[in-house]
Amino acid sequence: MITKQLIEQIEGEASILFDMKNGVVDFATISFPHFRGIESILKGKNALDALVITPRVCGICGHAHLMATVRALEDAYKNAGYPIELSKKSKIIREFTLTMEIVQNHFKWIYLTIIPEVAKLSNSTREQTPLKGAYAASIASKAIAVFAGQWPHSSYMIPGGITTDPTNLDVLKVESFMDELIGFFEKESLGVSLEKFLSFESCKDFKILNSDISFLENSLIDMKMNQKGFAYDRFLVIAKHTFTKPSKLKHTRPFSINAKYVNTIDSYSPNQISYAKNAQYKNIFYETGPLARAMATNFPIVKNMHRRFKDSAYSRAIARVFELATLLQHAKELLVQIDISQKSFIKSVDISKITAKGIGVVEAPRGPLLHSVNIKEGIIQDYKIITPTQFNIGSSSKSDPTPAQKAMKGVTKAEALFIFRTFDVCSVCTTH
Amino acid sequence: MADRIEGVKKLFTSKSAHVETNRGDAHYEKLFQSCQARIEELKTQTPSNNRLDIDDLLQDQGVNRRDFMKWASAVTGMLMLPASFTPLVADAALLMNRAPVIWLELSDCAGNTEAMLRSDGPKIDEILLDIISLEFNETIMAASGHQAEAQLEDAMHTFKDKYLLFVEGAIPMGINGQYGTIGAQGETFYDHLMRISKDAAVVVAVGSCATFGGVPAASPNPTDAVGVMDVVNGKPLINIPACPANPANMVGVIIHYILTGQVPELDSLLRPKFAFGYRIHDNCERRAHFDAGEFVEEWGDVGAKNNFCLYKVGCKGPMTFNNCSIIRYNESVNWPVGVGRGCIGCSEPDFWDKYAYERPMADANIKAPTGGVEKTVDEFGLGLLTAAGIGIGIHAAASIIAGKKEDGGEV
Numbered sequence: 001m002i003t004k005q006l007i008e009q010i011e012g013e014a015s016i017l018f019d020m021k022n023g024v025v026d027f028a029t030i031s032f033p034h035f036r037g038i039e040s041i042l043k044g045k046n047a048l049d050a051l052v053i054t055p056r057v058c059g060i061c062g063h064a065h066l067m068a069t070v071r072a073l074e075d076a077y078k079n080a081g082y083p084i085e086l087s088k089k090s091k092i093i094r095e096f097t098l099t100m101e102i103v104q105n106h107f108k109w110i111y112l113t114i115i116p117e118v119a120k121l122s123n124s125t126r127e128q129t130p131l132k133g134a135y136a137a138s139i140a141s142k143a144i145a146v147f148a149g150q151w152p153h154s155s156y157m158i159p160g161g162i163t164t165d166p167t168n169l170d171v172l173k174v175e176s177f178m179d180e181l182i183g184f185f186e187k188e189s190l191g192v193s194l195e196k197f198l199s200f201e202s203c204k205d206f207k208i209l210n211s212d213i214s215f216l217e218n219s220l221i222d223m224k225m226n227q228k229g230f231a232y233d234r235f236l237v238i239a240k241h242t243f244t245k246p247s248k249l250k251h252t253r254p255f256s257i258n259a260k261y262v263n264t265i266d267s268y269s270p271n272q273i274s275y276a277k278n279a280q281y282k283n284i285f286y287e288t289g290p291l292a293r294a295m296a297t298n299f300p301i302v303k304n305m306h307r308r309f310k311d312s313a314y315s316r317a318i319a320r321v322f323e324l325a326t327l328l329q330h331a332k333e334l335l336v337q338i339d340i341s342q343k344s345f346i347k348s349v350d351i352s353k354i355t356a357k358g359i360g361v362v363e364a365p366r367g368p369l370l371h372s373v374n375i376k377e378g379i380i381q382d383y384k385i386i387t388p389t390q391f392n393i394g395s396s397s398k399s400d401p402t403p404a405q406k407a408m409k410g411v412t413k414a415e416a417l418f419i420f421r422t423f424d425v426c427s428v429c430t431t432h
Numbered sequence: 433m434a435d436r437i438e439g440v441k442k443l444f445t446s447k448s449a450h451v452e453t454n455r456g457d458a459h460y461e462k463l464f465q466s467c468q469a470r471i472e473e474l475k476t477q478t479p480s481n482n483r484l485d486i487d488d489l490l491q492d493q494g495v496n497r498r499d500f501m502k503w504a505s506a507v508t509g510m511l512m513l514p515a516s517f518t519p520l521v522a523d524a525a526l527l528m529n530r531a532p533v534i535w536l537e538l539s540d541c542a543g544n545t546e547a548m549l550r551s552d553g554p555k556i557d558e559i560l561l562d563i564i565s566l567e568f569n570e571t572i573m574a575a576s577g578h579q580a581e582a583q584l585e586d587a588m589h590t591f592k593d594k595y596l597l598f599v600e601g602a603i604p605m606g607i608n609g610q611y612g613t614i615g616a617q618g619e620t621f622y623d624h625l626m627r628i629s630k631d632a633a634v635v636v637a638v639g640s641c642a643t644f645g646g647v648p649a650a651s652p653n654p655t656d657a658v659g660v661m662d663v664v665n666g667k668p669l670i671n672i673p674a675c676p677a678n679p680a681n682m683v684g685v686i687i688h689y690i691l692t693g694q695v696p697e698l699d700s701l702l703r704p705k706f707a708f709g710y711r712i713h714d715n716c717e718r719r720a721h722f723d724a725g726e727f728v729e730e731w732g733d734v735g736a737k738n739n740f741c742l743y744k745v746g747c748k749g750p751m752t753f754n755n756c757s758i759i760r761y762n763e764s765v766n767w768p769v770g771v772g773r774g775c776i777g778c779s780e781p782d783f784w785d786k787y788a789y790e791r792p793m794a795d796a797n798i799k800a801p802t803g804g805v806e807k808t809v810d811e812f813g814l815g816l817l818t819a820a821g822i823g824i825g826i827h828a829a830a831s832i833i834a835g836k837k838e839d840g841g842e843v
Contacts, residue, residue: 004616013537013614033618035604035611036539037654041647041784052776052788056647056675059543142765149768150761152543153675153778156771158731164771165737273610273618345732428541 002271005417014393014427016420017271018413025416028408030395031267031274038432042383047073047351047375048158050383054371055153057385058429060108062152063101063144064364065385067094068371070157071360073351076375077159080356082349089342090161095242096174096334097144098362099327101151103181104140105365106290106324108133109424110189114317115212118219121418126215132188136181143177143331146170161345171338178332185328189213197325200301203308203318213321220314228411229313229419231403235292236281236391238262238368239361243330247296248281252306254296257281259361262370262386267395275431278394278402279386287311287403288367288391289424291319299326313407316422352378364388366424387429393420433605437662440701441644441781448700449753451709453512460514467691471523474530474690486526500525510684510759511696511706524690531690532591533598534584536628538621539612539648539657540601544639547676581615588631596689597632598682599625599660602641602648606656622663634668634695635660636685640778643671643701650784661702668695671702673754674779680759681707701781703753712749712775715757718742728772736772747774748787754779 005016013034019027038057042050054069055062074084111133119126141151147164148154156163182194190197191211200206206217220226235249238259248255264277280286291311294302302322305315360371367388374382394402401409404423408416490500504522508515537545587595601621604611609620619627629635637660640646648657661669672681685704688696696704713719721727721741728735728745735741743750749757752775760767769775777787 015616033613034539035655036602036648036657037611038647040652040654041650044651046791049788053647053650053784056541056543059541059546059676062541062543138763142762145762145766147771149766149771149773152546154773155768155776156773161732162771163731163736163773165732273613275611343732345736347730347732 003413004272005413014425015272016408016417017269018416020413024410024412025408027398027401028405028416029269029271030276030393030402030404030420031269031272032276032427032431033273034427034431035275036432039383039385042380045380047076047354047373047378047380050373050380051158052155054385055155057387057432058426059152060105060426061101061364061366061369061429063098063148063154064362064369065371066155066157067098068360068362068364068369068385069373070094070159071362072358072371072373073159073360073375074358075360076354076356076358076373077348079358080354082354084160084348085346086161087342087344087346088337089339090344092242092334092337093147093162093164093166094157096331096338097148097154098241099243099331099334100140100144102363102365103324103327103331104137104144104151105424106320106327107136107140109320110212110216110324111136113421113424115216117418117421118216118223121414122219122223124215124219129212132212136184136188139177139181139184143174143181146174146177158345159351160348161343163344165344166338166340168340171335171340175332175335178328178335182328182332185325190325194325194329198329202301202304205301216321217318220317223415223418225317225418225422226309226312226314228415229316229407229422231287231311231407232285233311234284234286235295235311236286236288236368237292237296237363238370239363241363242334243327244293244297244363248286249292249295252295252303259359259368259370262368264386264390265396268397269395274395276394276427277390278396279390285394285396285400285402286391287316288388289316289320289365290323291316292367293363294319294323313419313422320424350378351375354378364429366426366429367391369429385432387426387432389423389426389430392423393425393430433658433662437658440661443700445700449705449709451512451697451705460516463513463692464517464520467517467520467524470691470693471520471527474527475523477530486529507684507687510680510755511688512709517691520691521687524687527690528686531686532587532595533686534587534591534595534628534632535598536600536625538599538601538614538625538642539604539655540639540641542600543676544600547679578616584628588628592631594633595631596686597629597635598638599629599635599642600638602645602657602659603663604648604655604657605663606654611655625660625664629660629664629667632667634670634689635664636670636672636682637661638672638682639677640673640675640783643673643703644781646675647784669702670695670698670704672707673701673703674756675783677779678707678754678756678759678761681755699753703779707755708753708779710753710755712752712754712757712769715755716749716769717757718769731772739772742769742772742774745774746791748777748780748783749775752777752780752787 003018014030014032017029018025042053050069054065057065077084112130116128144151148156186193189212191209206214233251237244237247238257240246246257248257261282262279263283264279267274267276267278302319305318309315355376357374362369369388370386372384373380393404396402404420407419501522505518508518508521603621603625609622612621614624637643641648642660644659645657648655670685684706696706699705699708718739718741722743726740728740728742756767777783
């Protein structure tokens with residue numbers, strides 16, 4: 001029996017066609033029925049225009065798109081024989097704003113997506129507090145705005161650095177936003193200090209908590225999500241950042257990677273329109289995102305979780321919570337390293353001198369985001385965008401399912417819909 | 433349709449954006465009385481969706497009466513009403529749950545939903561946006577799938593001819609609308625919008641995509657995307673462009689509607705004059721440097737370190753009508769010019785093809801609305817530069833409100 005289910009409360013819309021057998025999902029295809037054609041819009045435009053256009057691919061991870069564009073352009077500069085020099089300050093500020101974009105995303109996912117879904121599936125009467133997510137995200141975006149001018153859709157990064165030249169006062173302002181946000185997270189979400197939370201070594205440590213996060217954790221166990229929602233146990237992190245490192249993992253074994261081996265294939269969704277393509281690495285599907293990043297950095301509690309529950313829906317969800325905590329800590333550390341006396345921007349040649357190809361990779365909230373550009377005398381000949389959701393939530397055939405399709409097999413429809421959301425769905429990026 | 437769209441854009445001149453800020457006592461007294469009567473009547477009605485009490489909620493969030501009244505007086509000023517209207521504006525804000533709102537997302541990036549309902553806006557604006565009677569918004573509501581469709585049908589039926597329809601995103605017209613479909617039946621965005629706008633009291637297009645087509649309509653416009661005003665006819669229509677649109681302006685439109693029962697005064701591009709009646713340039717924090725002839729010549733130079741004017745690195749503030757230089761973004765924390773980025777004209781039609789990035793206006797082959805319809809930007813830009821060079825006083829003396837000069841020229 002085939003039934004159709006629409007997915008909302010995500011950025012954009014997606015729908016899943018379930019093929020049920022004996023009350024459980026036998027196979028599911030996923031479609032993203034929207035298309036804007038951003039890649040063809042970029043063709044023929046000045047390469048620097050991409051800095052303004054690509055952030056508008058997505059309202060929630062536009063910053064990642066901006067950084068992917070700037071990295072792709074800088075790579076093209078290098079390949080054209082004009083390597084770009086970046087000051088430490090501009091690198092740190094870029095990392096900081098990207099980190100905070102991931103932070104606001106995870107807050108929204110926790111309070112606007114996953115806790116409401118947990119409550120729904122477990123018939124909990126716990127009071128819903130979506131405003132908590134909105135409030136935390138607003139503090140995070142204020143911290144971004146001090147350096148980036150606004151959020152969403154900021155465009156302050158340029159090849160060679162950043163446009164902003166912050167004063168000590170600006171840095172202080174951001175520090176106070178960080179303190180406010182971490183205080184809020186400790187009081188409203190964790191129920192324990194950030195430091196204490198980050199010292200957890202085993203899932204059993206959650207027992208001491210009585211908070212939103214422990215509600216989430218307990219409910220996931222009650223719902224047996226530690227025994228469901230397994231994907232391939234293969235992980236992929238492509239971009240280099242201060243908070244993670246590139247790695248391809250099969251189970252726990254890491255291998256080195258190169259972004260050039262990422263490939264896309266047409267998606268399979270026979271009964272509905274879909275504009276998304278599936279992304280793979282050397283023709284194999286991998287899971288990306290917080291769980292993958294934690295595995296790549298050997299984050300102790302996530303490793304512990306993985307040893308016990310593998311890449312279950314539980315591990316995927318809790319890894320995102322831990323990533324939020326580590327990134328808050330990391331963002332604070334980055335701030336201290338800013339030396340305002342350094343240059344914000346280091347000049348290179350005009351873009352019209354550049355004829356080259358470039359690839360830019362960034363770890364966005366949901367995993368690696370790739371932009372590749374081909375420039376001729378400063379004009380874009382070709383632009384290609386591959387987004388994290390294309391890795392995780394593609395729609396492939398029954399014999400070679402994508403991570404999300406595999407994770408939804410063999411559970412009830414309600415569980416499958418929940419597992420689907422543990423990947424943190426974003427449709428607007430996926431189809432661009 | 434393309435001709436009509438171009439025609440509408442050409443209609444705009446700085447003159448059409450002219451705002452009459454003083455209409456005389458008689459006018460305001462009459463307006464005050466009609467607003468007061470309306471507010472009193474609204475108070476007797478039950479909220480269309482009585483989930484939350486606004487007064488309590490504000491207090492829960494640590495907003496005291498004094499902060500709230502400060503906010504109300506700021507909004508009164510923003511709406512260009514005399515200070516005596518402040519108590520009425522405060523009342524109108526507390527009655528915001530009397531205005532049922534349906535929010536549609538079409539061909540978009542969800543950026544406006546992000547900006548308005550979750551991430552941005554002065555604190556009180558944000559609270560008010562959370563408690564307006566949002567009958568339907570697929571990104572944030574609890575129901576999903578078929579249940580959500582039923583909820584939409586229900587809201588449309590219950591509030592027939594009463595609801596405000598907010599639309600985010602462009603309408604892709606290519607291949608019979610198949611670039612964007614919604615719901616179980618795969619209804620196209622166009623059909624969806626036409627069906628739901630039919631019974632709306634007012635249609636509000638939010639963000640640059642819904643107003644003018646936005647980035648999806650950028651050349652070569654692969655999906656043949658258009659804005660709401662290009663397809664919806666016979667309804668009061670308000671455009672709130674910018675990418676993302678500023679939440680304060682959205683709240684302004686709702687409060688104005690509650691207060692007066694009418695749409696605010698609009699320019700020829702259907703933008704509320706209270707928000708789009710003046711240029712970024714007119715109230716820019718770096719304006720003094722423009723007048724003094726102090727410019728950032730290239731990124732990272734001495735000028736950039738000292739917050740000089742960004743005109744020469746491509747700021748489009750002089751030709752962009754919007755109030756971001758006053759209300760800024762993210763709870764007034766900052767705005768692009770504040771980080772030396774320059775305005776990209778994101779609230780103007782075609783910004784994605786014409787204004788985007790750092791080509792200085794003087795080098796760009798585009799037409800600016802501010803210089804009058806006949807003037808090209810080349811002339812406009814050069815004229816401004818000359819003005820800066822020789823006669824500092826010219827701009828300083830110009831009105832805060834764009835286009836006060838009746839001859840339609842700026843220089």
